[in-house]
Every structure is written in C-alpha cells, then in structure tokens.
Amino acid sequence: MIPAILPTYNRAPLAFVSGEGSWLVERGGRRYLDLGAGIAVNVLGHAHPALTEALTAQAGQLWHTSNLYEIPQQQELAERLVEATFADTVFFTNSGTEACELAVKMARKYWSTKGEDRATIVAFTGSFHGRSSAGIAAAGSKKMTDGFGPLLPGFVHVPFGDHDAFAEVMKRDDIAAVILEPIQGEGGIVPVPDQCLKGLRDVCDRTGALMILDEVQCGMGRTGKLFAHEWAGVTPDIMMVAKGIGGGFPLGALLATEHAAAGMSAGTHGSTYGGNPLACAVGNAVMEVVADEAFLAEVRRKAGLLRQGLEGLVASHPDVFEVVRGSGLMLGLKCRVPVGDVIAAARDAEVLIVPAADETARLLPALNIGDDDIREALDRLDRAAAAVKAPQPA
Numbered sequence: 001m002i003p004a005i006l007p008t009y010n011r012a013p014l015a016f017v018s019g020e021g022s023w024l025v026e027r028g029g030r031r032y033l034d035l036g037a038g039i040a041v042n043v044l045g046h047a048h049p050a051l052t053e054a055l056t057a058q059a060g061q062l063w064h065t066s067n068l069y070e071i072p073q074q075q076e077l078a079e080r081l082v083e084a085t086f087a088d089t090v091f092f093t094n095s096g097t098e099a100c101e102l103a104v105k106m107a108r109k110y111w112s113t114k115g116e117d118r119a120t121i122v123a124f125t126g127s128f129h130g131r132s133s134a135g136i137a138a139a140g141s142k143k144m145t146d147g148f149g150p151l152l153p154g155f156v157h158v159p160f161g162d163h164d165a166f167a168e169v170m171k172r173d174d175i176a177a178v179i180l181e182p183i184q185g186e187g188g189i190v191p192v193p194d195q196c197l198k199g200l201r202d203v204c205d206r207t208g209a210l211m212i213l214d215e216v217q218c219g220m221g222r223t224g225k226l227f228a229h230e231w232a233g234v235t236p237d238i239m240m241v242a243k244g245i246g247g248g249f250p251l252g253a254l255l256a257t258e259h260a261a262a263g264m265s266a267g268t269h270g271s272t273y274g275g276n277p278l279a280c281a282v283g284n285a286v287m288e289v290v291a292d293e294a295f296l297a298e299v300r301r302k303a304g305l306l307r308q309g310l311e312g313l314v315a316s317h318p319d320v321f322e323v324v325r326g327s328g329l330m331l332g333l334k335c336r337v338p339v340g341d342v343i344a345a346a347r348d349a350e351v352l353i354v355p356a357a358d359e360t361a362r363l364l365p366a367l368n369i370g371d372d373d374i375r376e377a378l379d380r381l382d383r384a385a386a387a388v389k390a391p392q393p394a
C-alpha cells in the first residue's frame with residue numbers, strides 16, 4: 001500500500017521536535033549536531049531569536065495580501081538585495097525551482113523582445129537547478145528526467161570542465177544564456193575555479209549570451225562572501241537565490257540587471273505567494289544579520305577552523321575519505337566508501353551530514369555555528385569514520 005506521504009524520499013528514521021542553534025532534538029530526546037542545516041537553509045541555525053521575533057511580529061499583524069498591492073516588507077528586502085549585489089531588480093518566489101523557471105523565462109524573453117531567435121540555454125553536467133520541468137531539463141541528468149518526457153526543449157549540456165566543448169557550443173547563433181552553479185551542490189560540492197568563471201563571463205560578454213548563476217545553495221553568505229561569484233570578481237546578469245535567504249521560511253528570489261530584465265513588463269510573470277509579508281519579514285531579518293562584513297568575516301574564520309579539522313580527519317582516515325573540497329562553510333568529504341555508510345555512521349554518532357553525488361558527504365552548517373560545536377562535530381565525525389568499515393581487499 002502506498003504510504004500517506006508520496007514515497008519520493010528515502011527518509012532517515014528520525015523526527016525532530018525542536019532545535020536551538022546548531023542542535024536538533026529528536027522525539028526520543030537525543031540531541032544531534034546539525035551540519036546539514038536543512039540543506040543549507042537554516043543559515044542562522046534553529047530558533048534564532050531575531051528570526052523568531054520577525055516572524056511572530058509579522059504573524060500578529062498581517063500574513064498575506066497579494067502582489068496586486070504594494071508590499072512594504074517586499075520593497076525593503078528588494079532594496080537590500082539591490083544595494084548588496086550586482087542586481088537592479090528582484091522578483092520573489094517561494095523556492096529555488098521557481099527562481100529557475102523565471103531565469104529561463106527572462107533569458108528567452110530578453111531575446112524575443114529584441115526580435116532575435118535565441119532560445120537555447122547552455123548548462124553543465126552534474127548540475128542541479130530544481131525539480132520543475134524547466135529545472136530537470138536544465139540539469140539534464142537521466143536520474144531526474146527519466147520517464148518525465150517530453151522534456152522542455154532548448155537546453156544543451158556541456159561536460160563540466162570541458163572548455164573546448166563549451167567554446168564550441170558558444171559558436172552557435174541561438175544561445176540565449178548559460179546557467180551554472182558557482183559551486184555544484186547536489187553534484188558533490190564541486191567548485192568552478194575563479195579563472196573559469198572569469199573566462200565564462202568573457203565568452204558571455206563576447207557573444208551577448210546572458211550569464212545565469214544559480215546561487216540557491218552557495219549564496220547567502222555560505223562561502224564567506226554574500227554570494228559565491230564575488231570571489232571571482234565577476235557578476236552575472238541573472239541570479240537565482242533561495243534556501244538560506246528565508247533562514248527556514250520558504251523564500252526565493254531572482255535577481256537581475258536592468259538590461260537582462262528588459263523584457264519583463266507588467267503581466268509577463270507572477271506569483272500568488274512570492275514575496276508575501278511573512279516571508280519577506282523573515283528575509284529582511286536574515287539579510288540584516290548575514291549581509292554584514294563582520295558576520296561574513298566570522299564565517300570565513302569558522303570555515304578555516306572546520307576545513308583544517310576536516311583535512312586532519314581525512315589524514316586520519318585515508319581508507320574512508322579521499323579529499324575535502326568546497327569553499328567556506330560549503331564543504332564536501334569525498335568518500336572512498338559508499339557515502340550512505342558515512343552518513344549512517346555519522347547519524348549513529350549523533351551528527352547530521354548530507355549526501356551528494358560522487359560519493360560525497362556535504363557539510364553545510366549554520367553560518368553562526370560556534371567554535372565549540374565545530375570541535376564537537378569533528379570529534380563525532382572522527383568517531384563515525386572509525387566505525388565505518390573500510391572496504392576489504394578483494
């Protein structure tokens with residue numbers, strides 16, 4: 001018999017009833033150190049007082065009106081994002097997937113408004129852009145698209161890191177945009193080198209193709225800058241944001257330059273919930289804390305501490321781990337054993353980490369995780385690694 005919840009997830013047998021900072025309390029009372037943060041969502045941990053205050057104050061006043069009216073909380077959040085980034089304009093969504101939908105629509109509308117027949121979007125293998133029809137067509141992996149055809153047409157896929165293949169496809173005259181994550185998240189914490197991001201920007205400038213960056217996972221302070229592309233010193237034309245921006249409240253955003261957004265006039269896009277007062281009240285509270293240079297400097301310092309510890313962990317357990325990769329507090333442990341075994345052993349040691357592709361365990365802790373919690377997490381991961389059975393020689 002099919003379960004009451006559509007069985008699209010293999011869930012761990014854990015149910016949490018409360019949280020505080022980087023800790024989650026399970027129904028039975030066991031306390032888990034949370035290095036997953038709801039997959040890079042709870043950027044300020046659980047039950048952060050400023051977010052709770054923002055949400056409850058707004059909840060007592062007004063939940064929802066409509067985008068038929070002005071929404072001051074949305075206006076304020078848009079202005080904060082415009083102020084802090086390359087962007088001139090913002091559209092709010094409820095998720096990263098919806099930001100992807102608008103990114104694709106905006107890029108195509110840009111060219112159609114110009115009267116040019118350029119609708120094809122270049123994407124990279126190993127990427128993840130959400131689960132809508134556009135999102136799975138953009139990522140293109142068989143795992144996500146199998147059985148869901150016909151797929152949304154107009155996407156071409158270039159092997160990640162294949163510069164020649166990329167240069168070749170960009171010679172086509174129908175390319176509207178390039179979409180990529182500065183650091184692939186679901187793909188196994190695989191950063192695009194700064195030089196490549198710069199090169200990609202150059203090609204986009206030369207061909208006119210719009211550069212769409214998916215910072216749903218790597219953005220909102222995760223790498224120690226507000227957005228990951230800042231490290232490379234380039235700016236996109238369009239950027240998808242979600243996950244961390246709501247700190248746990250469903251919220252996403254699509255940021256764009258005035259140039260890229262040129263086709264998006266009244267009536268060309270919309271959302272019932274996107275940017276409603278509740279979501280934006282929380283989003284403003286998140287931005288208030290995260291978009292602050294002193295806070296980001298702390299993220300970089302903590303990232304150094306965690307990374308150094310993980311390098312030590314890999315050195316101590318060379319039969320379990322191969323390498324640490326990633327940036328800031330978006331780190332991956334590439335495993336020599338099935339990643340599921342590592343995740344399970346970590347769970348037994350009461351520390352939560354998240355699986356990704358390429359046998360990689362992801363560490364995406366709250367950005368305000370304490371130094372003590374980092375040390376405790378490293379101890380627990382060390383215990384977990386010791387418990388993982390090394391593969392037996394054949």
Ligand SMILES: *Cc1c(COP(=O)(O)O)cnc(C)c1O
Binds near residue numbers: 128
């Ligand atoms: C999670 C994620 C998405 C999809 O976001 P949802 O909020 O789950 O729709 C898109 N792109 C990237 C890089 C992500 O990590």
